[in-house]
Amino acid sequence: QVTDALAKEDPSSPSYDWFQTDCLVTIVIYTKQKDINLESIIVDHQDDSLRAETIIKDCSYLIHIGLSHEVQEDFSVRVVENVGKIEIVLKKKENASWKCLGHPLENHNSFIPRKDTDLYYRKCQLISKEDVTHDTKLFCVMLPPSTHLQVPIGHHVYLKLTVTGTEIVKPYTPVSSSLLPEFKEPVLPNNKYIYFLIKVYPAGLFTPELDHLRIGDFVSVSSPEGNFKISILQELEDLFLLAAGTGFTPMVKILNYALTSIPSLRKVKLMFFNKTEDDIIWRSQLEKLAFKDERFDVEFVLSAPTSEWTGKQGHISPALLSEFLKRSLDKSKVFICICGPTPFTEQGVKLLHDLNFSKDEIHSFTA
Ligand code: FAD
Ligand code: NAD
The missing domain is CATH 3.40.50.80 (Nucleotide-binding domain of ferredoxin-NADP reductase (FNR) module)
Structure with missing residues (x-):
């Protein structure tokens, strides 16, 4: 069972709670900060584990739980900006009452400087690839339905591929699908698509491998980084x-x-x-x-x-x-x-x- 054993005694550090209805489980994160928005929270739900990382200034507050019951793949995230409250609303697979939320996983309920955290990756599917110049292409990848992640303007992510047993990682800056509104893809409500303009260097380590992916193949995408505000x-x-x-x-x-x-x-x-x-x-x-x-x-x-x-x-x-x-x-x-x-x-x-x-x-x- 998740307990508050690890919770900080410092009253200014973030905390969380949860409640349920017949069909929903809501996890509430109290950031105790005002400048929180949908970019501040990254949620990944895989099998029965839920990982929710809240970025608060230069620190990261992690909720990491093995859920006690099954939930549906999709969920919603809401932010009440003026009170710094984040709600993650999970849909139960079965309408049973949960006695507990689950059990703590690695670093659950920790609040530590971001520089001390490892980058977390999720597998994204290549949706399209389009020539832009003789060597640069527009790649579109789709986040899994079980991820909430928005890359802030001016920030980058790392792409990771495993090539003959070795992991290769390089940073890339997401772009819009176009500069002109009439050519823009309709924005899905939950920003599931990420676009990249990437130059393929024939003798490069990473880009030829990325270019070899077929539509439907997967590439790992990290959580965002960057210091542009x-x-x-x-x-x-x-x-x-x-x-x-x-x-x-x-x-x-x-x-x-x-x-x-x-x-x-x-x-x-x-x-x-x-x-x-x-x-x-x-x-x-x-x-x-x-x-x-x-x-x-x-x-x-x-x-x-x-x-x-x-x-x-x-x-x-x-x-x-x-x-x-x-x-x-x-x-x-x-x-x-x-x-x-x-x-x-x-x-x-x-x-x-x-x-x-x-x-x-x-x-x-x-x-
Ligand atoms: P590399 O293996 O790094 O090689 C690149 C070129 O240099 C090749 O032509 C190679 O032959 C040559 N080369 C390699 N080593 C040597 C050497 N020792 N001597 C001489 N030549 C050498 N790129 C984008 O296209 N789009 C982006 O949005 C983007 N965003 C970025 C964001 C950040 C924060 C940073 C730091 C970089 C970004 N880049 C971006 C660059 C990207 O991260 C990679 O560096 C780039 O894609 C090249 O990777 P590669 O492994 O294919 O090539
Ligand atoms: P390129 O080799 O085609 O060069 C483009 C132009 O850059 C040249 O025409 C020239 O005007 C200028 N330039 C190149 N070398 C120069 C030098 N030694 N001194 C002065 N000016 C020079 O560029 P590219 O292959 O498209 O490479 C783009 C670079 O941008 C990569 O190194 C990539 O890592 C970097 N990049 C960084 C970020 C980031 O830090 N956030 C994001 C995207 C790209």
């Missing part, structure tokens, strides 16, 4: 995005979010660095978006263009940046996101500091 964009007026190659991936959801959810926004500009025109991910979507929404501009910079290219050329440089980073108003509130190969990001951040942008105005996406 979308709240930093509140009341923003100018957003500048500097992306190189697949460093474009974190920008996709940030761009969508900025254009739909920041009322103060005046301008979003993307400077997108690639080797050649053929390498530009979602070029026509970006151009269409810029045409449709006058707040958005995109500029392509190529490091290895053909002689026909009339646009900007070269690597990230003071000249390119100082011309690009013009504010729409003298003292507008700005934010800059940068992502790409490590030398690109490092040089970019240095150049931004040289141009007097402060640490608080820059987010660099790194490993």
Whole structure:
């Protein structure tokens, strides 16, 4: 039987309780925090075990229970934000009364720093794979029905495959299915699909294996990680995005979010660095978006263009940046996101500091 033996005596630490009706079992998590939402809770239900991890600031509160009775595969999760309460509603397989919730499994009722926790993986099915450029594809995977997981904007997950007995793990940043609303997949109510733009390197360790998966095969997906906070964009007026190659991936959801959810926004500009025109991910979507929404501009910079290219050329440089980073108003509130190969990001951040942008105005996406 689950007891409170491990519960912390500290009254500020999270706690849980449960109750039942004829057909439902509800587990209630009291986080004792206000800024809790559906991204704060990750639930996996497998066989008779239930694992619910609540992310509270830099800590993780784990409920891990071997359930005493069978429940149906799907469940619902509700968050009462203003009181920081989370409810996981399980459907009983049989309408019997439960005497106890179950027995504690590893680390049940623990509240520990996230850095001390292991990443948890669940198997996801490959639903579709679509060519985007000559080497980059849009992969769609589906979370199991028995998982609740939402990846926060700007965060990444790890994908894991076992190749000839060895586990290979690499990080990837989920994107939206498209930049344009008319091409977007209807969002399922519980966000079951996760999309990735992934470049396949022929000599790479992981990506050729991922590319070899057939539709219906499985890949393990970890819980999300990352330190980007979308709240930093509140009341923003100018957003500048500097992306190189697949460093474009974190920008996709940030761009969508900025254009739909920041009322103060005046301008979003993307400077997108690639080797050649053929390498530009979602070029026509970006151009269409810029045409449709006058707040958005995109500029392509190529490091290895053909002689026909009339646009900007070269690597990230003071000249390119100082011309690009013009504010729409003298003292507008700005934010800059940068992502790409490590030398690109490092040089970019240095150049931004040289141009007097402060640490608080820059987010660099790194490993
Ligand atoms: P690797 O085995 O790492 O090789 C990559 C390339 O380098 C190959 O061409 C290989 O031949 C070459 N190479 C390998 N070792 C050497 C060496 N010693 N000397 C010279 N060349 C070498 N990528 C995406 O496509 N999409 C994303 O959304 C994405 N998100 C990311 C998020 C984060 C936080 C981070 C850190 C990275 C992200 N990446 C993303 C990159 C991704 O994690 C992998 O690094 C990438 O997919 C390459 O993996 P791989 O195992 O196939 O290739
Ligand atoms: P790529 O080799 O096609 O290069 C794209 C552009 O990056 C080049 O055209 C050039 O402008 C710039 N660039 C490349 N090397 C440079 C250097 N040494 N100095 C200055 N600029 C340079 O890029 P890719 O193969 O698409 O690789 C994308 C990189 O982005 C990967 O290293 C990946 O790990 C990283 N990435 C990181 C994150 C993250 O940290 N969150 C997310 C996605 C991708």
